[in-house]
Amino acid sequence: MGFFSNLFGKKNCCLCGAECGMTKRTGIKNKEYVCSDCATKCSEHVRLSELDKAGVETHIIQMERQEKLFEKYFENTKKKIYPTAFEVQQIIFMDEIGMFTIRTRNNPKRKVNHDMFRYDTVKSYDYYCKKEKDQNGKEIFKEDGIVIKFNQPMEVNDQDVKAGKRSHPYVKRDVTVVFRKNEKTDDYANIALGHFDAIFGVDRDRTAMFGGASAQKKAEIKAGAQMLEAFATVAKATAKGELEEAANDPNVQAKLQGAMDSAADAATRGLSKYSQAADEAEASLDNN
Numbered sequence: 001m002g003f004f005s006n007l008f009g010k011k012n013c014c015l016c017g018a019e020c021g022m023t024k025r026t027g028i029k030n031k032e033y034v035c036s037d038c039a040t041k042c043s044e045h046v047r048l049s050e051l052d053k054a055g056v057e058t059h060i061i062q063m064e065r066q067e068k069l070f071e072k073y074f075e076n077t078k079k080k081i082y083p084t085a086f087e088v089q090q091i092i093f094m095d096e097i098g099m100f101t102i103r104t105r106n107n108p109k110r111k112v113n114h115d116m117f118r119y120d121t122v123k124s125y126d127y128y129c130k131k132e133k134d135q136n137g138k139e140i141f142k143e144d145g146i147v148i149k150f151n152q153p154m155e156v157n158d159q160d161v162k163a164g165k166r167s168h169p170y171v172k173r174d175v176t177v178v179f180r181k182n183e184k185t186d187d188y189a190n191i192a193l194g195h196f197d198a199i200f201g202v203d204r205d206r207t208a209m210f211g212g213a214s215a216q217k218k219a220e221i222k223a224g225a226q227m228l229e230a231f232a233t234v235a236k237a238t239a240k241g242e243l244e245e246a247a248n249d250p251n252v253q254a255k256l257q258g259a260m261d262s263a264a265d266a267a268t269r270g271l272s273k274y275s276q277a278a279d280e281a282e283a284s285l286d287n288n
Contacts, residue, residue, distance in 0.1 A: 013038055014053045015060075028056060040110045045171045059170055063113035068285050070114040073097050080195060083188035088178040089145065091192055095199075097281040098274030102177055119274045121168040123149040125196045127189050128176050145179035146189055164268030164275055201269030216269060223266040226259035 010019050013035035014028070020035040027033055029052040041060045042048060048056060073094060080093040090103045099116045129144040150168035151160065179188050197203060204216035213221065233255060237246035246252045264272035 015056065028052060036110075040112050042111075043113070043115050043170060044109055044111050045115065045173065045175055047172075050172075062169055063115075065285065066116045067113040069097075069099070069116045069281060070101060072284070073099075073281060074101070074114075082192040082195070083179050083186060085186065087180050087182075087185065088143070090179075091146070091177050093195055095274065096277060098276070098278035099281070102175070115171075117148075117150075117168070117171075118166070118278045119199050120164055120166050120271055120278065121150050122196070122200075123151045123155075123165075125149070125193060127193065128178075141183040143178050143181045144183075144187075144189055145177045146192055148175045148177065150175070162267055164264070164271040166275075199274060200271060204269050216266070219262070219266040219270070223259070223262040226255075226262045230256050230259040 010021050011025060011033045012018065013020055013025070014032040015034060015038045018035045018037065020033060024036040025033040026036075026039050026048045028048050029050075032053055034048055034056055038056075038060070039048060041063055042056070043059070043063055043066075046059060051059065073096075074092075077094045077096045080095070081090055082093075083090060086103070086105055088105055091100055092103060093100045098119045100119070101114050101116055125146055125148045127144070128147040130142045131139045132142050134140050150171045151165050152172065153167040156165060156167045177192075179192075180186075201216065204219070205214045207214045233252055234243070234246065237243045237252070261272070268275070
């Protein structure tokens, strides 16, 4: 009786205290449970069974913050949506805040908070395609889209940091975004992948058809020139004993900030502007 009572009997949610039956709860660490209502506040990309009570509470706080970002910026930000026809899922890029979200046509898990993914937490992205064999052994198209991997906390090294990457706070596994289940409908996977390429500066090393420096080389040259000019300004002010005045001069401050921005742009292959935009969007929540 004890076994069946433990398996099928009602339990209490460790977060809200509500009584929940076997089909309306999720087991977490330390033999505790989360009711289905509390689970709807969590990301669909997180396995609650891997968390303890404190971990779930922290995650819900993260997701409520994500939802605030969504509510503040989704309607008022320019978007690039792929695919435009909403068949299964869509990925929605918001370059102005350096983030994207994923929209699913059906929401069987009744999730109430939206994931807002920062561009700089993306580790890789690739084409996804699922095929199955029929009774004759012929491969049949089932669905396609893209698959995205995110940087994990223990995997981000010094080189990643210099390249502007940061870890994702809770997504541990690949996220597959299914665009279509009919091969005859428009293919948007390559368009979405191309937008990721633009974000991460994949083509910045490409030179013009008739020669000339690549976009990345130009960025490096610009950063070097602006840093030299900034250093010269500081050195000149120091020699004149006017360093404090220079530090408070808006023109000098703008010159120094421009040099730092150019250096970050070159080091991150253009990713830094999206990171800065994401930082500003997140900070705006704290300023309200």
